[in-house]
Amino acid sequence: MKRFNDLTDFSREEIADLIALAKRLDEHPEPRALEGKILSLLFLSPSLRTLASFQAAMGRLGGDSFVISPSMSIHGIETRPGIVMDGAAAEHIREAVPVIASYGDAIGIRAFAERRSLDEDLADREFENMAQLVDVPLINMESAIQHPCQNLADWKTMDDLGVPSAGGRFVLSWAYHPRALPLAVPSSTVQMAAMRGMDVVVLNPEGFDLPDSIIAKAKTAAESSGGSVTTTRDRKEAMEGAHVLYAKSWSSTAHYGDRIADEALREDLVDWCVDDPWFENAQDNCRFMHCLPVRRGVVVADRVLDGPRSVVLPEARNRMVAQMAVLHRLLSG
Amino acid sequence: MKRFNDLTDFSREEIADLIALAKRLDEHPEPRALEGKILSLLFLSPSLRTLASFQAAMGRLGGDSFVISPSMSIHGIETRPGIVMDGAAAEHIREAVPVIASYGDAIGIRAFAERRSLDEDLADREFENMAQLVDVPLINMESAIQHPCQNLADWKTMDDLGVPSAGGRFVLSWAYHPRALPLAVPSSTVQMAAMRGMDVVVLNPEGFDLPDSIIAKAKTAAESSGGSVTTTRDRKEAMEGAHVLYAKSWSSTAHYGDRIADEALREDLVDWCVDDPWFENAQDNCRFMHCLPVRRGVVVADRVLDGPRSVVLPEARNRMVAQMAVLHRLLSG
Amino acid sequence: MKRFNDLTDFSREEIADLIALAKRLDEHPEPRALEGKILSLLFLSPSLRTLASFQAAMGRLGGDSFVISPSMSIHGIETRPGIVMDGAAAEHIREAVPVIASYGDAIGIRAFAERRSLDEDLADREFENMAQLVDVPLINMESAIQHPCQNLADWKTMDDLGVPSAGGRFVLSWAYHPRALPLAVPSSTVQMAAMRGMDVVVLNPEGFDLPDSIIAKAKTAAESSGGSVTTTRDRKEAMEGAHVLYAKSWSSTAHYGDRIADEALREDLVDWCVDDPWFENAQDNCRFMHCLPVRRGVVVADRVLDGPRSVVLPEARNRMVAQMAVLHRLLSG
Numbered sequence: 001m002k003r004f005n006d007l008t009d010f011s012r013e014e015i016a017d018l019i020a021l022a023k024r025l026d027e028h029p030e031p032r033a034l035e036g037k038i039l040s041l042l043f044l045s046p047s048l049r050t051l052a053s054f055q056a057a058m059g060r061l062g063g064d065s066f067v068i069s070p071s072m073s074i075h076g077i078e079t080r081p082g083i084v085m086d087g088a089a090a091e092h093i094r095e096a097v098p099v100i101a102s103y104g105d106a107i108g109i110r111a112f113a114e115r116r117s118l119d120e121d122l123a124d125r126e127f128e129n130m131a132q133l134v135d136v137p138l139i140n141m142e143s144a145i146q147h148p149c150q151n152l153a154d155w156k157t158m159d160d161l162g163v164p165s166a167g168g169r170f171v172l173s174w175a176y177h178p179r180a181l182p183l184a185v186p187s188s189t190v191q192m193a194a195m196r197g198m199d200v201v202v203l204n205p206e207g208f209d210l211p212d213s214i215i216a217k218a219k220t221a222a223e224s225s226g227g228s229v230t231t232t233r234d235r236k237e238a239m240e241g242a243h244v245l246y247a248k249s250w251s252s253t254a255h256y257g258d259r260i261a262d263e264a265l266r267e268d269l270v271d272w273c274v275d276d277p278w279f280e281n282a283q284d285n286c287r288f289m290h291c292l293p294v295r296r297g298v299v300v301a302d303r304v305l306d307g308p309r310s311v312v313l314p315e316a317r318n319r320m321v322a323q324m325a326v327l328h329r330l331l332s333g
Numbered sequence: 334m335k336r337f338n339d340l341t342d343f344s345r346e347e348i349a350d351l352i353a354l355a356k357r358l359d360e361h362p363e364p365r366a367l368e369g370k371i372l373s374l375l376f377l378s379p380s381l382r383t384l385a386s387f388q389a390a391m392g393r394l395g396g397d398s399f400v401i402s403p404s405m406s407i408h409g410i411e412t413r414p415g416i417v418m419d420g421a422a423a424e425h426i427r428e429a430v431p432v433i434a435s436y437g438d439a440i441g442i443r444a445f446a447e448r449r450s451l452d453e454d455l456a457d458r459e460f461e462n463m464a465q466l467v468d469v470p471l472i473n474m475e476s477a478i479q480h481p482c483q484n485l486a487d488w489k490t491m492d493d494l495g496v497p498s499a500g501g502r503f504v505l506s507w508a509y510h511p512r513a514l515p516l517a518v519p520s521s522t523v524q525m526a527a528m529r530g531m532d533v534v535v536l537n538p539e540g541f542d543l544p545d546s547i548i549a550k551a552k553t554a555a556e557s558s559g560g561s562v563t564t565t566r567d568r569k570e571a572m573e574g575a576h577v578l579y580a581k582s583w584s585s586t587a588h589y590g591d592r593i594a595d596e597a598l599r600e601d602l603v604d605w606c607v608d609d610p611w612f613e614n615a616q617d618n619c620r621f622m623h624c625l626p627v628r629r630g631v632v633v634a635d636r637v638l639d640g641p642r643s644v645v646l647p648e649a650r651n652r653m654v655a656q657m658a659v660l661h662r663l664l665s666g
Numbered sequence: 667m668k669r670f671n672d673l674t675d676f677s678r679e680e681i682a683d684l685i686a687l688a689k690r691l692d693e694h695p696e697p698r699a700l701e702g703k704i705l706s707l708l709f710l711s712p713s714l715r716t717l718a719s720f721q722a723a724m725g726r727l728g729g730d731s732f733v734i735s736p737s738m739s740i741h742g743i744e745t746r747p748g749i750v751m752d753g754a755a756a757e758h759i760r761e762a763v764p765v766i767a768s769y770g771d772a773i774g775i776r777a778f779a780e781r782r783s784l785d786e787d788l789a790d791r792e793f794e795n796m797a798q799l800v801d802v803p804l805i806n807m808e809s810a811i812q813h814p815c816q817n818l819a820d821w822k823t824m825d826d827l828g829v830p831s832a833g834g835r836f837v838l839s840w841a842y843h844p845r846a847l848p849l850a851v852p853s854s855t856v857q858m859a860a861m862r863g864m865d866v867v868v869l870n871p872e873g874f875d876l877p878d879s880i881i882a883k884a885k886t887a888a889e890s891s892g893g894s895v896t897t898t899r900d901r902k903e904a905m906e907g908a909h910v911l912y913a914k915s916w917s918s919t920a921h922y923g924d925r926i927a928d929e930a931l932r933e934d935l936v937d938w939c940v941d942d943p944w945f946e947n948a949q950d951n952c953r954f955m956h957c958l959p960v961r962r963g964v965v966v967a968d969r970v971l972d973g974p975r976s977v978v979l980p981e982a983r984n985r986m987v988a989q990m991a992v993l994h995r996l997l998s999g
Contacts, residue, residue: 031369036697038722048424049432052399056371056436059397064725066718084963086844091714091959094971095978099715099958102983103722178419292432293424297417305427312428317435364702381757382765385732389704389769392730511752625765626757630750638760645761650768 004326005131005140007151008191008221015195019156022318022325025061030328034063037331040104041141042097043069044077045112049292050141050149053320054108057327060320068100079126097133106137106330113144113182118256121145121183122211137330139323145214147184149326150291151192153318157311158196158244160318161287165197166226168243169283173235174204175299176272177249180262185291186250187214190229193246194218197225203238204231205272207254207265235278242282245309246289247274247300275301279309287311337659338464338473340484341524341554348528352489355651355658358394363661367396370664373437374474375430376402377410378445382625383474383482386653387441390660393653401433412459430466439470439663446477446515451589454478454516455544470663472656478547480517482659483624484525486651490644491529491577493651494620498530499559501576502616506568507537508632509605510582513595518624519583520547523562526579527551530558536571537564538605540587540598568611575615578642579622580607580633608634612642620644670992671797671806673817674857674887681861685822688984688991691727696994700729703997706770707807708763709735710743711778715958716807716815719986720774723993726986734766745792763799772803772996779810779848784922787811787849788877803996805989811880813850815992816957817858819984823977824862824910826984827953831863832892834909835949839901840870841965842938843915846928851957852916853880856895859912860884863891869904870897871938873920873931901944908948911975912955913940913966941967945975953977 007015025033039058043051051067058065070077076089077096085092101107109130113121120126127143140146158168170193172186186202187210193200200218202210209231218229232238239245255261279286288300288309296302304310340348358366372391376384384400391398403410410429411422418425434440442463446454453459460476473479491501503526505519519535520543526533533551535543542564551562565571572578588594612619621633621642629635637643673681691699705724709717717733724731736743743762744755751758767773775796779787786792793809806812824834836859838852852868853876859866866884868876875897884895898904905911921927945952954966954975962968970976 029369036695036726036728038725040718040722048401048429052373052401052433052436055397055399056373059371059399060369062369064397064721064730066721066725068714068718078962082963082968085961086964090961092962094962095958095960095982096714098979099982100718102979103718103986292428294428295418295423296411296425296427297415298419302415313431313435316428316432320436362702381734381762385706385734385766385769388730388732389706392704392732393702395702397730625761627761628751628756629744629758629760630748631752635748646764646768649761649765653769 001329003138004148004330005138006146007148007188007195008217012195012225015152015155018152018325018329019159021328022156022321025324025328026321030061032062033328033332034058034061037063038104039063039065039327040100040107041065041067042100042107042109043067045110047110049316049319050110054141054323057320057323061324061327063331066103079129093130094133097130101134101136104136106139106327107134108139108141110141111143113184115180115182115251115257118211118253122213139326142184144182145184145187147188149319149323150185151188152322152326153315154189154289155192155196156318156322157289157315160314161311163243163287168198169201169241170198170244170246171201171203171238171242172246172248173238173274174208174272175247175249175274176266176270177295177299180251180259181249183210183250186210186248189246189248190214190218191221194222194227194229195225197227199227200229201238202229202231203233203235205233205269207252208250209253211253236281239278239282242286244287244289245274245278245282248291249299273298273301274304276303289315292316334662336471337481337663338471339479340481340521340528341550345528345558348485348488351485351658351662352492354661355489355654358657358661359654363394365395366661366665367391367394370396371437372396372398372660373433373440374398374400375433375440375442376400378443380443382649382652383443387474387656390653390656393657394660396664399436412462426463427466430463434467434469437469439472439660440467441472441474443474444476446517448513448515448584448590451544451586455546472659472663475517477515478517478520480521482652482656483518484521485655485659486648487522487622488525488529489651489655490622490648493647494644496576496620501531502534502574503531503577503579504534504536504571504575505579505581506571506607507541507605508580508582508607509599509603510628510632513584513592514582516543516583519543519581522579522581523547523551524554527555527560527562528558530560532560533562534571535562535564536566536568538566538602540585541583542586544586569614572611572615575619577620577622578607578611578615581624582632606631606634607637609636622648625649667995669804670814670996671804672812673814673854673861674883678861678891681818681821684818684991684995685825687994688822688987691990691994692987696727698728699994699998700724700727703729704770705729705731705993706766706773707731707733708766708773708775709733711776713776715982715985716776720807720989723986723989727990727993729997732769745795759796760799763796767800767802770802772805772993773800774805774807776807777809779850781846781848781917781923784877784919788879805992808850810848811850811853813854815985815989816851817854818988818992819981820855820955821858821862822984822988823955823981826980827977829909829953834864835867835907836864836910836912837867837869837904837908838912838914839904839940840874840938841913841915841940842932842936843961843965846917846925847915849916852876852914855912855914856880856884857887860888860893860895861891863893865893866895867904868895868897869899869901871899871935873918874916875919877919902947905944905948908952910953910955911940911944911948914957915965939964939967940970942969955981958982
């Protein structure tokens, strides 16, 4: 394993192995497994869970890490190719990325979507441009279209809770948020749930359909796992018998990159705040999942988030545990 | 031991044990004592000594730590309960704190006073709200009213220097500073000195009396340790025979939370800058202590700070040493 | 070895030993060599390579480090002696530096030139003021006039590549940059190349001559190593038979500290951008070196930087490797 970028690069068996390794490392610590090993962490956008959980994961395995983020330490990093750098930026990613990578035995990179062109973001252009500059094992810590560490943590969280895979109904629902957010989590989450063999339902208002290529990719994954993928605008229909409601806000795809049009569209959608009535016809113990950070009273009502359905805290802890497995696989032996 | 929050939660014997452990770990390093263990460090206000000394302490014991502070990495953290989060903050402490805690084997939290209500700050409301969200061992890295790591370091510093406990005279003096500073250090320092069995004198100008509950609590501590607690506005009387002058500026308690009134009061108090004449009738080797950072020429004259009385540097180093003991106690075995 | 500040403090044999140690540690890791040891890292100016490579170096040897920089964590640090601190800064270096140093087994300090007075910067006043406050082993992580870690890495890079020392021609050339940059790299690089026994040629436009004392010092070094040091404004002459072109921009020394005059002078010098024609009469495999960060299309053309001459990436990686040797020498055994 040289790259952890897209869950669909792996077979179900490989994922099961990673999750088993994660469980084992959580229960039986290996505090010297990665001694003397270094993880480079490059954050081109802000982070809390990822920042904390990768440092903690590496430390638990006896390794160490360092963090580079523009806000902390750099004069600004230029990403455009072929440019004459006579502006503010003093360094180009063509030097910064390979240099940072060369100090570590592996590198994690976070780079959000530019949200100028849907095609470019679906191709994960910015992340791939940086990935090409790296020759050590690489972890995608969230890019325009991928968030494999979140996906692996979510899969493990459902395993931990006994959420059924075959026959389990997984609803990914759009939720209101005042800002246009990236597609990485919804797009990669449908792949994860489809690969797990679940019946995946994507629920969202008009103008917020996930890109066709994302749905098609998930359908392919579902075919080989025995699951299914459908889309709907009908909340009642979506939630019928649901085992999991996974809430997330994302940008309008109809007006991708057009902030004004996106805002005009979403301003009527403030009722897309997950609340108790959503669960009326779901399974009794239907779980509420969210990758965090989450806006209380906006994306989800306090009573859901603080209630027994919510598994957002074990889900967040599983980020660290899942990443320990990924790091162990990439770096040990 | 699950919580290190208030020195008065511990007996004198327990504190003596901690200090003995600190001394032992300083003299006989245990670089593998905490291998694979992680300390989460959450700073909701700026720091230098605490930030550095906790990371160093953890590393010396073979563990690791990570730092989260809003300025570094987070979009802003909401602390108000029950609020609809449609403003700037993207995350609530109800998620952020337990998540950060879950990545560590222990967590340290720093959260300064809000200085809106004296009662709320005396109840340490903001810190306690966060503490309730944590189920791993918790260290108070300075809150509205507590600074137990500073207190333990100060106690050890006096032990190291042979400052007498029974019969030792400890003067806590207000000092001038252009800004209204929190009550945490003065309030917890009087408890520390009273518990150590010293004759504690609190010296301050009108309008800056420490809260009655703080003085009452210190008197209770003094009763069982054989010390005493008195207050005065008379510098000469206070310093008579003093073994230690501990200087610190703090907010006006008469005008708590009222910045304008506080400033009006303090502008006539620029002569509360500790200088050589203060020590005229003190013990010959009366020590000058301060928790740092300290404003030169404002809180204290250079000649005192750079002179033989000053023990601020060993005092600051003892932060790390004391914290090693606390971490060892919380996390080993 | 208690201080790593100036390459000329060491003999050629000592430097060869350090480079041999660096090579050995790179090829045969010693992940427990510095267990329980702490490196304090104080950055008074921004950094990427130094920030990352020191943390990585320490971690590879089993030690740990912490980073303090004003932007991260401090209210501002006052450096002027004898000042009444009633402004913004809440702490003076006279406390901050020794405290930070006392938490580590060694300290690295970065402090750029103030660029007010050439004499003061040549005397490395700001760095030396801080160095006096430290009683643990000290590493200069770039000061007004020194950058010994860069120098050691550069020396090793040339060794790795088989660049000849005796008879090797090393051209240090000024390059265009929109801002006035410090003298640390050019001034210390000429010493390095002279000590290595190379024929050093300093190439720069009028107004940008390196200070006489720097050239004189390099000539002394060259005398005992069998090398030479010359200066010229003639690019063709400089590059004749060159084995290495080391590019770097620096401040006008004719108008040192005068930003307006410096800008007026450099605005006509945009053609000092290293490009293929520069290498016409150099050795066929003449290398391009630069300490990074480098502005593409400004300091150097993309085709040079991305071409086979460029060794800036191994050069940057050697920062970490060289520093492992320095840390091992300062801290082990």
